[in-house]
Amino acid sequence: MTAFSAQLSFPLDPFQIEACSALEAGHGVLVCAPTGAGKTVVGEFAVHLALEFGGKCFYTTPIKALSNQKFADLTARYGKGSVGLLTGDQSINSDAPVVVMTTEVLRNMLYASSPALRGLSFVVMDEVHFLADRFRGAVWEEVILHLPDDVRLVSLSATVSNAEEFGAWMETVRGDTTIVVDENRPIPLWQHIMVGRRMFDLFDTKAQAARPEARIVVDQELVRHLKQRASLENSGSWEPRGRGRGRGGSRNNFRPLPRPEVLAKLDEEALLPAITFIFSRAGCDAALNQCLRSRLQLTSPEQVEQIDEIIERHTGELPKADLDVLGYWEWREALERGLAAHHAGMLPAFRHTVEELFVKGLVRAVFATETLALGINMPARTVVLERLVKYNGETHAELTPGEYTQLTGRAGRRGIDVEGHAVVLWHPDLDATEVAGLASTRTYPLRSSFRPGYNMSINLIDRMGAEDSRTLLARSFAQFQADRSVVGLVRGIDRNDVALTELRDQLGGADGEYLEYVALRERIDNRERLLERQGREDRRGEAVTGLVSLRRGDVIAIPVGRRAGLAVILEPDADSADPRPLVLTEDKWAGRISAADFPSPAASLGRMRLPRHVDHRTARARRDLASALRSSGFSVPGRQKRSKSRAADDRELATLNRALRSHPSHRAPDREALSRVGERYNRLLRETDSMRQKVAATTNSLTKTFDRILALLSERGYIVDGNVTDDGRRLSRIYSESDLLVAECLRQGLWKGLGPAELAAVVSAVVFESRQERTYPVASGPTGAIRHAITQTIGVWSDIRADEVRHKLPLTREPDLGFVDAIYRWARNEPLVEALVAAGDQGRALSAGDFVRWCRQVIDLLDQVHKTADDQQVSNAAAKAVRAIRHGVVAVDAA
Template sequence: MGPSFAAFAAGYDFALDDYQVEACAHIEAGSGVLVAAPTGAGKTVAGEFAVFLALQRGRKCFYTTPIKALSNQKYHDLVERYGEANVGLLTGDTSLNGEAPVVVMTTEVLRNMIYARSRTLDGLGFVVMDEVHYLADRFRGAVWEEVIIGLAESVQLIALSATVSNAEEFGAWLAEVRGAVAIVLSERRPVPLFQHVMVGRRIYDLFEDSGREVNPELTRLAKEESKYVRDDSRRGRGRRQRDRIDANQAKRGNDRPTLVPRRDGAIEKLAAEGLLPAIYFIFSRAGCDAAVGQLMNSGLRLTTPAERDALDDIAARHVASLSDDDLEALGYRSFAEALRRGVAAHHAGLLPAFKEAVEEAFVRGLVKVVFATETLALGINMPARTVVLEKLVKFNGDAHVDITPGEYTQLTGRAGRRGIDVEGHAVVLWQRNFDPRMVAGLASRRTYPLRSSFSPTYNMAVNLVGSVGRERARTLLEQSFAQFQSDASVVGLARAVARNTERAAESWAKAVCDRGDFAEYAELRAEIGRLEAASARARKDDRRAETLSALLELRPGDIINVPSGRYAGWVLVVDPGLGNTREGPKPLVMTTERQLKKLTITDIPAPPVVAGRLRVPKHFDPRQAADRRNLFAAFSSKLREVDLTPTASGRGEVDADTAARIADLRHELKSHPCHGCPDREEHARWAEQALRLERDSATLRAASEKRTNTIATRFDRICTVLEALGYLEEGGRAVTPAGRLLARIYCELDLVAAECIRAGLFDELTAPELAAVASTLIYESRGGDQRRPARMPNRSTEIAQSALRTVWREVGLLERDHKLDKGRDPDIGFAEAVFAWASGEPLADVLYSSDLTAGDFVRWTRQVIDLAGQLADAAGPGPLRETSREAIVRMRRGVVAAAYDEDD
């Protein structure tokens, strides 16, 4: 090892692991390095060595992290070691000593520096990318690849990753785009992990002592339980009845035992076994909060008097900047009381100040159990002695699915604190129909493949063209990890084509007919089927498009006729439901039976025609019986005045050319010699199978051809759209002034935002109104967020939002013409809340009216602040810049301002 490493290693009071020594040797020799090791294994030592070398050699080192909390944590660590003069922090919100030789920053900040060709990059020798596996993140992962591709060749890259099963593939890509990059892997956990299952109040080892075989006692329990389930099924018992029987038997202590542990009982058992502190994963925010409440109600106390005093101090310090009224609105007393008992929740819905208090208290060993969602597994350093998994199923936004081996590895990787615990423990709680073998499979497989989420965006395109030109930009994008993985998959596609070809030949052999060429006959049948199906789809698509267009034009108070289906008849539109993004509008309507129903496009088979209109009170509340009664009376009265003759909307007809072609083919089919074969249908089955295999092969070949330039093709299409709208000069060779505007906007609907600025759509809005309308470009409702219809806060914002949706639709049509996926729908679900906040309303009123958690409210408000800052930068001097800045000042108050203070 070199002299630099010897001096560096002398600063640690423990011997470095072999893989850490190996990684540092590569860095000192001038090579980049990918270090993949389990959570808590100390891979950041490699990044810290890069910092040491930069200071020793008079070079700069940028230390990047995926989230601000990690940046803050790393900044304080490095300041403690090297002093404030040598270390800076840049997170977008915070700028401290940005020209220091060592700067900790979020990855987005470095990406923006590269695009702007910032002078701060001068003298940069090393970039550490901590948690580089974040490049798989669907929303933000592309930033990592932009940085890796865009950094100067002279910069040494130190990539630190959790254990991934395709590290060699990722390392090979890094070597291809960065030059010399060594791969250093470590599978060894510094603290051994033991796997358990808790059944009732007893903890079993998952595996036998002899090896990796499942504990036979767990297998026996599973068989016994399945017998009871079968018996219950024979007796016709429902779930609720079985649960009552379980509870009664548990009270009597006889017959069938209760195997599913209670949450309070599970924590008491872990405490008795010396297995605290623990992170207890529940895949639901509400579940985490409920678990804290259950432990509070049980009277469980896990802390000593001295620990309670320390916890009181931590909580008070983190909320010091909040008013008493805000604390009351946030339920601070309940939070603080749970905290002082050693219990807390941790999830994205938690206020940042509360979350920071929990994290500090847990790291100091004062909080004994944290009920957390899986987002904690990807967050800051919060290891525990034990990790508990209540269930092995989670809701992914669409359905309840089993967690993957990779997710299991990530979650349980938190167990075992280096330097504190001699071993870590993962405890899975028994649930009904528990399968120990399935758990053993999760615990045994260390599969966590890294998959690129990279895809060019409009903002990325103008930034790349502006910094390196179109041709060079295209070449850079072809070097992405996404492209690398796509090309590698071509081999698999080729194998599938070969298999299909062989099977198709066998099927054709079985379809041979002595009357004539059955392949020719089968093609005639297939062509007729294709034409008829295409014609039917075209009619359906036309009708759906007309209906969707009509639904988008609906306004509160419109009276329309639903021609058929469950809700056939006249209805009154209470709310057009334009905030429902992915599935299209979902209007809330009142029927002639006084019912309120939320309709979808499938409930309205034909374009609705407005037959009349009445005024829906602005503050109509569908939950109030009086409001419903009054509105129904007005609706009934209005129905007597309007023309109630439903407008006919005939069904589309098959176009004449298609009809004639189908008739010709049918005549040709009947004249074919194979048509009279007695075995015709038997031959047809084999022929259809062969044709299907050939179609599959054609699809695979097309996919294979596209794989070689998937990313570049999308980039070309994006550039064509940008040319059409004037963001790039003709031929896409240079960026226009409009393109420079777009280069400053980083939200998902970046092009829509830029078009709105150019159209002057925001110019006449007040600061609160701008915040409300801008929020629709970034906000995405979670399932269950909105318990009341979303709406814009006033007439000015309604007009602006309607104009914004028109811009969005026009951009969407252009994207469709250029074979690009349309951007997600604008979502108005946060508009009223952020308008109220920017207008100065109290936190309690805003939270009550929005149905949002405090953490979600703060998080989305900060994102609106970020976008307002981008709008100010993009717009340049003028009224919009001033309004945007005023909106930022109005939003950065109270709990939102405190969240920025927590970051600092």
Template sequence: MTSSEAGTAPLPDPLPESVTAFAGDYGFPLDDFQLRAACAVDAGRGVLVCAPTGSGKTVVGEFAVHLALERGGACFYTTPIKALSNQKFHDLVARYGEDHVGLLTGDVSINGDAPIVVMTTEVLRNMVYAGSDRLDNLTHVVMDEVHFLADPSRGPVWEEVILNLDPSVVLVSLSATVSNAEEFGGWLTTVRGATDLIITTHRPVPLDQFMMVDKQILPLNDPTHPEEANRAVIAAAARAEETGRRTGPKRTDVVHRMGAAGMLPAIYFIFSRAGCDGAVRQLLVDRVRLTTDADRDEILRTVDEGVQDIPTDDLGVLGFRQWRRALGNGYAAHHAGMLPAFRHIVEDLFTRGLLKVCFATETLALGINMPARSVVLEKLVKYNGEAHVELTPGQYTQLTGRAGRRGIDTQGNAVVLWSRGIEPHSVAHLAGTRTYPLDSTFRPGYNMAVNLIATKGYTDAQRILDRSFAQYQTATHVVEQATQLTRRRRDLAGLEKDLAAELRSQHTEHTATDVIEYAGLRRDLALAERKAKRDSGNQREKEISNLLSSLSVGDIIALPTGNNPDIAVVVRSDSDHRHPRPWIVVEDGWCGPVAPESFGNVPVPLGHMKLHKNAGRSPKRNARAVASNLRRQRVERPKKLKMKAGGGSSREAAVLRDKVHMHPVHSLRNREDLVRPAERVVAARRTLDRELEAVTPDSETLSATFDHILDLLVELDYVEYSGSVTAADREGLQVTAEGHRLSRIHHESDLLVAQCLRRGIWDDLDPAELAAAVSTVVFENRREATGRHTTEVPTEALAAAVTAVGRIHGELVSDEGRHGLPLTREPQTGFVTALHQWTAGAPLDYCLQAAEAAGAQLTPGDFVRWCNRVIDLLEQIKHTGYADSVKATARKAVPAIRRGVVELGATS
């Protein structure tokens, strides 16, 4: 493996003819890193190209396409998501013509025998395991966005492909900038042969970092005056803190200010679908328009042409008129909840420069070609499905990489909106940390196991697992961990030696064990008191939330502000018990919403007063009149209402405090001189214990999991031992007829699907019932359903099938638990009725209502996506079902689902 930062090593002189000819087709000179990578591919070596978003690394992939055509071979161009595959397909068709380019994405098959085929990585994995004859002439594979192999759900597919492709295939891997590129490149060289590592951190369009405080856009880390820039941002943030502002300006203000600063067009990242849609509504309400009349006419013409195949009734359900009006004004949302056809129109208009602002979730950052002059980050935290967490440097880099259009902008702009709690220094740190580690998520599964046994045999399958990037990283980490643990033990021995010396100098009769025990008790007491204080604060916040959510309009409260507490009246109540934000008016006329975190103690109810009916409708406009009326109320004002600190005591803390006071070391006059070195020993021991617990399991982990999977598959007759061979020799394992069916089921719940087909529980269903039953193993609600919802399904046969799926799942997870394997995800019924009705011909509006009644939170875009996921599995059932009836029904169900907005969603 060779490594190259652009410009550090001379390029071949002259360049190879193929590289020269390829470079001449571009309207701009290629960068050194692009030429260097192309020369390596021309010489038959693989490459790993790590470069920032927007730097043009896909040019290297396009050279592999050019070279394969020139030399009479074939090139597969793989991407992680269908949207990227569709986009790359259109790019390559424009360059090489539709006769030379194909597209395979599971649900779309266009010209699959072409010499250039764009596909999702899953499609290539399936071709490799099937031994497709399309691989015979394959000379090059491009893996675009290869850092996607760190994705927990789909990343393992990438490693399967890398490990199983024929060694003669030249692999072109394109990645974002990762901090362990040398490690990943080293692994590629080990498993694929010579691989050049090409790294560049250069952005074609420089990126400037800003923070917006109120309506000021202030530079971060100005290279000419960095200290002054940071001080200005910190000072502005401090002023905003002092004036009590809870957040930065509203979205309309941000758009206007960026427009005035010449920073549009912009992608405005909001990590919430509802937030993106709400931003568009806010701009509409505020009558914001960012387009000329000519631009508006062109936008509306494009929109009307793009939706002409969508039924009029469906357009009404989709909120088309408001969406069209926003587009005409120059702004739109972009997120996975949108109809794919709508999302495609937004991407097209933004790329053409007709839209000036796109409010987007982070899914837009996954390689879709939508560069902008600026990127706005509303927050630096996002919900990861379980909790709100801070953005990593890698995520920040990926998002801001959209800023700066090559050949259009001289610089890109990344603007972070200030809000309370955001430190300018932390933003500067994110901006300065441009890389993130690439960690393998590879793990064996049921489908992988039967495919490996069928095509490689047990021994070679184990060797493949041993060659995985996961195993490569594990082996490296074991060495690093052992070195770290040795250093920890050496440091601990030194601290224990220091403590012994201190004990000798103090001439005390107490041993090191006594003092360490005492120091440990003190540490436990401190932790217990800290926990008690935190629990007390949580309890107080709960009490405040309960009070605020119980307030009614007209209730008078005393605010916990110390001596002479302020009096306020509620003008707008809030019944949200989790996040109440009632509006109040204070005696001095201040008006606004208050949240539990606004108070350090519980406000005190004092009474009630009558309010004019307009007070709650326009609270700020009527605040002065309400405040005047409030001051005339006769309520008994508390003399003092202090902000109380949280408590710090608990039963556990009380017990530990007694133990500390009763310990013999506690009575020593010089105890602090002894405790200080002892506390360092206690801390070092705890650190060592923590790191010992976190030690990566030994290198047998993947192999052991693989063996456990095979043991279960033997029990279930998907794999068997040939002849008299026993479990002591797994080399004799072979795949049964049932196992060969399982090998063609590519799904997260593959074994559950195989068991359902094998048990025949779907055999006698009609197309609508089959589609609905299959949805239970496909659909996954984005959030846990709340409130009342129906569990009834339309037919008795469907109800029986859904129950049977649940029963088979229960048996499977019991077996998995017995073998120490990860448990298959539980089936979900939230999409059953909606999909049954859609497949039976019901309109979109009716089906969305059915999903909502069942507790599923679906946008039209979600509906289309889940329909297509069910179609993917039905396409597999057409070939893997046991009964002719279920295969025939699956064939009928697919076109019944693929109609209207679903059909458009598959092709847009």
């Protein structure tokens, strides 16, 4: 360690010394520390040890861009002969003693028992917290579980709140592991809220110093200012009418400070360079365009020359004919002014140019999606958050403390800045106390996403057989966490069992008459609840049917609630699941109603003539139409009788009630007191049964899934008598989300006879995933051969899905035809603009970055098809397809 530290330009921090000392002493290490703290120094020390003692070190990262970055760093330090790179589509000096690779590459080497594993002494797993990633996280656990016992593991993670739990699991599966946790940021982080053009500290540091027992103290000047602003907001007098905030102005009319003015203010406060996180690609591009329309210039003429040189180096090989469609000139102008966007929709060459310019201080303001926070080395002096809500793929959700910490962790450049700054932009819905809670909470629990799939299961069976595979799955972090949750449930069950015994004794013991009476009452309660639920479902079904039948101009009566009274249908809704027609009520309210507003079915009272176009958003239109509705002569009908309840005619309930009344305990003098005890007994019994079901579902949950997969694979001939067949070995070499579907298509010869471009088109259907839900004709595609192959592929998918439903397994994703035309055109060397438009949606072309990313994923699967297909024609077509796709923008900057 003395020799290693002498090579560094800075002294080691205490946590780095602790981790390196443990590594030198022969231990594995888990290092959890904040972004920018210098965790990678520990990984670099493992490289140093491997070279010093003649061993080998694999340095793994989650993404290719990080692998390339680390390869460049290590090559600069140790020379080209000592360092190699393996990223799936790149292989440089793979026999070197130090090889940088993506984690998937190492996983595949382990399953293939690659000879390259011989002599391996260290594996560095950078960003190991990626094992929580729901799409790719399982790869990390597979590597940790499969690595030979004599390989020392160096795991580098962002700060997680359950580091001890993760470390305890590492101890059980990897042996002696030293856990090093450092929660101190190397650069202090100051939190601010920017209100209009004024910058406020979020925390009152003086008050917190005086009251250390107080958890958080929000800056009082900020509190006073926001109260004053809220008061003026309510009176509508905060800003002049010219800014859209005249008398009666409210949060609906709020206009945020334009981005150029935000950046100018940060520049004035010496807080650039800054990353502004905006949680959508379109939002990042719009923010950049807003700045381009302004006069904002953040660079000098000398810097522009340096920027142009770096741009040429990264993009000089791009075809000149494609520059316009790529938006090259606007992108270049932004860079020359010190501005950029950064997101996955950008061309990789553009994205990498931005990264290099930002690190060199030549780009001073970047608008980025949160993907930048995952590993890319782009620290800034300041991080700006415009909103604390983001779309998570299903809904708009508030940022978690962990996400807030991850994003703001980019602020503060080690060796450059003495402090970092996090700035949240104020808007009327922002609560400063909630921001303070986010900024002061350090919860980022690591949750395993490990689940056995087809490829993993077949590889496990082939390597170690079913029993040892079950043992390995039981050792996973996922099962470790599940078992820990079971411990608490089992304790709860034990406590409840003691309490149930005591209550049972109060009821006369297990054989007492009253326990039978209590059970009878419980059955009656359950039956009544069931009938009430069915009654609610019936009433909702009737309400839905009534709403679906309504047409434009129908007048109805809303029976209950704040909107009770007459209403006219402006826009009907035929959605049979949840109809929400747009209505206008007689009190001038316009909005959508639902089945919840109708305890009795909605029915038309008659019709009313409506203008061809009703702008319900304007007060005048609402007022005029409401007046017409009130004078139309319709009236709200009298109170309708509710339909008879199901319970009144239910024979089973009547039988149970008769049995209850005739039971001897029904006439006991202490019946009511014992009934209360009986209710507690039944409630506790229900709770305990629920806990037992959770334990049963959790215990050995992974091995149950594994056994179901084995049953399906055995039915399909991939496993016979516990042994993997030739078809199974093909499946073991296909790493895809739709691995079984690909294996079945190859086995059944569905892709035979296709030309290279046609094969690329069909393969894209099992790779591509549209950002929005879209529908296509089943037999979609530019040629008859493509349409036929896709139809057959979808047929196989349908069969697999039926098997998965029967075996209670996760369902294979449906083939998506959204990239078929685009990749076919590209593989036939048609212009880029044609391919982008062909892959677009709702008139918008696919972004160049997405196009390149999907092309490379298709290349990856085609390469697997080339290596695994038994049919030589299919194998050759796949190899030719790879070459046909890898040209133009797809070939440039292939990182």
